[in-house]
Amino acid sequence: MKQDTHKYDHSRLFLIASLALFTAALSVALRAAVAGDIKAEYLDPVNIANAGELIAQALAMSFLGFSIVLFGLSPFLDSIGMKPMLIGAALLFIVGNVLIVAADIITSAENIYWAIWLGMLFNGLAWGAIEATINPMTTSLYPKDKTHRLNVLHAWWPAGLILGGLLGVGAGAIDINWKLTLIPILVSTLAFVWLCIGTRFPKTERFNLGVSTPDMFKETFRKPSFFVWFGAMFLTATTELAPGQWVDIALTNTVGMRGILLLVYVSGLMFVIRHFAGPLSRWLSDVGLLFISSMLAAIGLYMLSIADSPFSGLLAATFWGAGVAFMWPTMLAAVAQRYPNGGAWLIGLMGAAGALSVYFVLPILGKIYDEARNSALNSAENTNSFSTAELLHVDALAAAASFQKIAIFPVILFVLFGGIWLLKLQKSH
DSSP states (O other), X not given: OOOOGXXXXXXXXXXXXXXXHHHHHHHHHHHHHHHHHHIIIIIHHHHGGGHHHHHHHHHHHHHHHHHHHHHHHGGGHHHHOHHHHHHHHHHHHHHHHHHHHTHHHHSOGGGHHHHHHHXXXXXXXXXXXXXXXXXXXXXXXXXXXXXXXXXXXXXXXXXXXHHHHHHHHHHHHTTOOGGGGXXXXXHHHHHHHHHHTTOOOOOOHHHHTTOOHHHHHHHHHHOTTHHHHXXXXXXXHHHHHHHHHHHHHXXXXXXXXXXXXXXXXXXXXXXHHGGGHHHHHHHHOHHHHHHHHHHHHHHHHHHHHHOOSHHHHHHHHHHHHHHXXXXXXXXHHHXXXXXXXXXXXXXXXXXXXXXXXXHHHHHHHHHHHHHHHHHHHXXXXXXXXXXXXXXXXXXXXXXXXXXXXXXXXXXXXXXXXXXXXXXXXHHHO
């Protein structure tokens, strides 16, 4: 039965969605900010030669959890309900962060990695429950303004990254224990749960169109062009999210400033830029916007790989940030516009694809970094024979190797979106 979306408090629901996404981003940023501390306190004493790969694998678990929820629960969002999904996300955030903070209490040093691993997984499950809910809810509330509204909603992702990054840097500057820096996640979580109380939530756009659940699943195969977008999502998400999780570890010792500050700067840039997605997409089209974004992101990632000063780091981050700003929400909007009958299922598949890409790529980045660093040092045991300047040079080489590998993905996207945009322009004429 078709619902009347005018009966719902659009402003309050959009605020809940924005705050929930802000909380997820805050969690991601704080994890990135304290990743080096977790590595140093928990993993270096156990396995210093592979600690970079281990922390990258643990961070990647949040993306696996994200994809599991999007793939497994998105089709059943109308049955589960949007409010229960968000409350479940809150509980998972609380449990996941307790596991990380109390890892040294819960288990022995030899098994501490697995407590961190599980905590990161729970954080990812929470993040997935949020994305599985807020994106279909936004397209349901604003069916005629999807690209703009999704970009404005996802502007609160970089807002969370900004606060999380600044809190992480501030805590480090005044020598606050890294475990205390995760407390704001709890505060933000409780805030969006409180707003959910007494609020009525809508059904998805697919429900509004009268499309049955079986027909929603069939939509995937009725229009195989969806798989082009599905594949592209692997590359856009890797371009945006993997460097964001890795930037503090890889760049702090190579550009002369905390790498997380570059992430904060990029997040501020993204927060502002995403509010202009509507006019830009109407001018360029969503595909044209993605084409330009891919070009800028490729330039930015390559520049990050050779950055060796605060200025060059900021310049590189500007190109990368401007490039990735529109990618995630515009990809979701493009699919929602082209395949509305696919409902939360196809939007969920896109998110799952994005998260899985980072799940696979992030450990590879860690391994590339470790291999490049260990190769330069010959072995981890020889690090004491190197001067500080020599070690910084080795870190720079390792960071360059990892970021240069990622830069190939937006190059592929540049070609793909360029071809799609050209075909669209030819058909319009």
